[in-house]
Amino acid sequence: MSDGATSRLGLKGITKAFPGVLANDDVSFSVAPGEIHALLGENGAGKSTLVKMIYGIMQPDAGEIRFDGELVHVASPKAARAMGVGMVFQHFSLFEPMTVLENIALGLDEAISYADLEARIRQVLATYHLALDPHRIVATLSVGERQRIEIVRALLLEPRLLIMDEPTSVLTPQEVAQLFDTLRALAARGCSILYISHKLHEIVELCDKATILRGGRVVAECDPRAESSRSMAEMMIGGSLKEIEKSADRQFGAERFIVDSLSLEADDAFGTSLKDIGFSVRAGEIFGVAGVAGNGQNELMLALSGERPVENADAIGIDGNPVGTLDAEKRRRFGLCAVPEERNGHGAVPVFSLSDNAILTARTRKNMVRMGVIDAGLAENYTNEVIDGFDVKTTGAQAAASSLSGGNLQKFIMGREIMQAPDVLVVSQPTWGVDAGAAAAIHQEIVDLAARGSAIVVISQDLDELMAISDTMAVMNEGRLSRTLAVGEASVEEIGLLMGGVHGDPEATADYTGASHAA
């Protein structure tokens, strides 16, 4: 069917509008057979909408899609698969209590006996040197293994175009390298790959060609190997990249936040228990916690913020006060504020107004309550201060949290906590799903808060982010925290090994710790 002259995928004039937003505006580009083609853009640039149309989840309002030169109407994901399009989602479409085999069977459109399916799966695994047990329950698998299910599911259909949506956001550097090997092997067999990402160094490393989207339009096409990460980033955000301003000769004060022998049982079957966690953060210091998702970061966040108090009061100390047994509200009185990973339903109540969301965590430190009665006026004033101070785009303090974009809501939540002038701030995934402009602003606010003398803990899966803003860091793996490393002296490789559970040479690690405390 396909020959060198026709492109595998051709898009022409694809347009898709949602109420109030033009998600894709006249998007045209093509992907050659065997090409690894990057689709690059910020959150909200329209990448997801575009691939959903290619995969038949949504229909374009206008424009045409050609596959191997033929004009096609992709009515459903089923039609897309029949055509030879496979997709690996960023958020895996997996069913936790079911086996790998059942999960893969669900992704196939034909009914096939489990015996035959298993044989075919083993064949694919062997071809691409992938390890996966078809009889394991998905809930017991690591994130990397889960992604492999998705990839095997797609490969079984022998796709001629594979769409990968942000595939590396949850992998360790080593797992990323493995994935890239698989993708290159696949491309070498003639399968085209549409690779969606905002991680520029990966695109430079992997892709043959890149299409850059901004505000729903194609703003550039380039050869990533001829570009730098920086030049592509500037095309992506449409302006020059702002550096974080961080004083070079900053000094750290006394230890303000001390965690010592912190252990906590997971509260559900799929959680990770915390085992004997210890670290300390000094005044003015930003301490990063790296790790692959699901290694106990959620539990650590809950334990630090006070959402899950622990039995031992001394396990967590703020300026010498033991607070381990206190709930989140009582810890706030001791100066600890927190920002959880999930904005909707955790950091904020979506159906509540911003003003009510301010009451949620600022009522005590901002004296909004007298004798059990809430002063709504004070709450509204504080909300307006946060909106002004953090440049939150909204219709006002009475707007529902759900009406804000992800980036704006995150700015509001960060502002709500930072403007309470916390002595200790614990933040999880501060820029998750946030556009570059908002991310830069949030990073700057964290750095500035540290400069004012607060101790800060940042938990993030984005290693680049931690390398950029933190002073010291440690890695979580299976509920344990590694020893503290000084950022700038630790290599990505070593951190990657720690993320994968290899603890390396204890001597070397001790040196890093020593270095950090000497700084």
Add this chain to the structure above:
Amino acid sequence: MRLELVKRKQPSRAMLYLTPVFSVLLTMVFGATIFSLLGYDGPGAVWNIFFVPALDPNKWQDLGIKAAPLILIAIGLSVCFRANVWNIGAEGQYVIGGLAGTGVALATWQMEGWWILPLMCLAGVAGGMLYAAIPAFLKTKLNVNEILTSLMLTYVSVQLLYYLMRGPWKDPEGFNFPQSRMFTDSQMLPEIGNSFVHYGVPIAFLVALLAWFILSKTVFGFEIRVVGAAPNAARYGGFSRPRTIWASLLTAGGLAGFAGILEAAGPYGQMVPQFPTGYGFTAIIVAFLGRLHPVGIMLAAIILAISYVGGEIAQSSIGLPNAASGLFQAMMLFFLLATDILVNYRIRFSGVRSGGAA
């Protein structure tokens, strides 16, 4: 042309208040149609059930008496439902409240004093709270679904009532009828002036106003709302879900128990096996129709009281079966739930079906 639902950027306040009105209007239209199809006088049924009691001043006292227990129970339920605690056993808490108060009445028989009636009320509240404490305990300690436990307890409470009426609490001078002694003057709620409206009616409305203040202005009210809307955010804000489950169930049980003893010491003046008449279930409709808001609940309780009184009128005037008002009440809830979607979505009529380009 086709109908499309488009998500609103934020919930529509107007629709929040308008949909209960829509649902009552839709119930009238559908009710009239369905009863006509069933061979009854449909428009007559609607007229009798929804308009006659409201337009006839002679029925107003009756409306107040019927609305009072509905308000008290629905206020309690609204606290539960807001906190996402599905207490559907208010009927049982109402019965146990009535029984607890009756117990005090029987123990103080032939006594006199101003303290007897308050003591009965206190016992009623305590009885309802204790009964609601069972699902609260099971929910918080063992994570047992409160829907099933609270409902099962309702059936148990009715059997307890039957047992007490047939056995230990049977009126010794009652010709072997299974019912308690008549309460004495010290044990009965006095009536206001020359009316037959007992003091429980104004008390119910006052309780609603107090509930409005607590729910909208205090940290406790905020806690109830947060725990219901987003449990993780509530924990992050320093609120404890178990504490909220206890508080909401005890509030609901106490108010249902209070309604129970007010009924026993008011309209009934004794305890009888026919005491559970479904107020606890109708109050669920009242709570939703009133948008879980105390002011809305007062209005909704009056509407449901109208349908009760109207049902009786329609039974005698146009021979509508007893079950008709129940059906109308259920339809109101159905239509409310159906039109609820307009709060978060708006309807758009699109000319052409959107699809791929040709």
Add this chain to the structure above:
Amino acid sequence: MNEAILIAILVTVVGAATPILLAGLGELVVEKAGVLNLGVEGMMLVGAVTGFAVTTITGATFLGIVAAGLAGAAASMIFGFLTLTLTANQVATGLALTIFGVGLSSLIGAGFVGQTVTVLGPLFPPALAEHEHLRILFGYDPVVYFSFAMTLVVAWFLRRTRAGLILRAVGENDASAHSIGYSVIGVRYMAVAFGGAMAGIGGCYYSLFLTPMWAERLTAGRGWIALALVVFAAWRPMRLLAGAYLFGVVMTLELHAKAAGFEYVPPEFLAAMPYLATIVVLALISLRKSVGAQAPACLGKPFKPST
């Protein structure tokens, strides 16, 4: 003599277990698809009155049973439309369906109070059905065997068929099932309709076989017990069968106690037993930590695909 009593007890237990088994199986499938329909009691009542009415009018019990199933399914479609298409709260809508079912069945049944129907006899020929010993196995009406057959069918469907796999997938992760390309809403509509039909048939077992007549609120909360059974069974059909028969024993205690001449226990206490037993059983199974994990992950959550 002793065997005769045992058989008599067994017959009442089977009678008590069959309707809750049927309704429970229906609800099990509904919940496996991620939908919580609390309207079982209402659908049973609608089925009970429809089955009775159709049987009285046509004289054919079989038609009555079919009509009961259809009526239950029709009632469930109100729930389906509200919760699946309009994404209304499932708990509130289920409650509304029960209140509606009570009202509607009373209204329809008003004209049938006091009438009786002929009870359908055993499925098997008298040589088996009335045999001294073999009647333990062969002495029941067709609905009893239908309930056994359906237990096996549901177990096989969920475990062995592709459609069952898809149904479970929809209940475990609706968003994923949708993104793979399955119609979450379509699957759920079918499950809800099946649940309604089974509840309707379960309901008519009271009016056509057990009582056999129509009375208001004839099912007396058995629909709620069927809901509890599904939790008790940890969403497994064979355990549901065991649970239904366990409850069948508890529900008939009142009868047996009377027959055995127990005078000391108040009959009201025995009448309250099934409800108390439900609470105790729910509390006991919750002590096992794994129960929560067995519930379908999307149970009770509304699903609205973004277009």
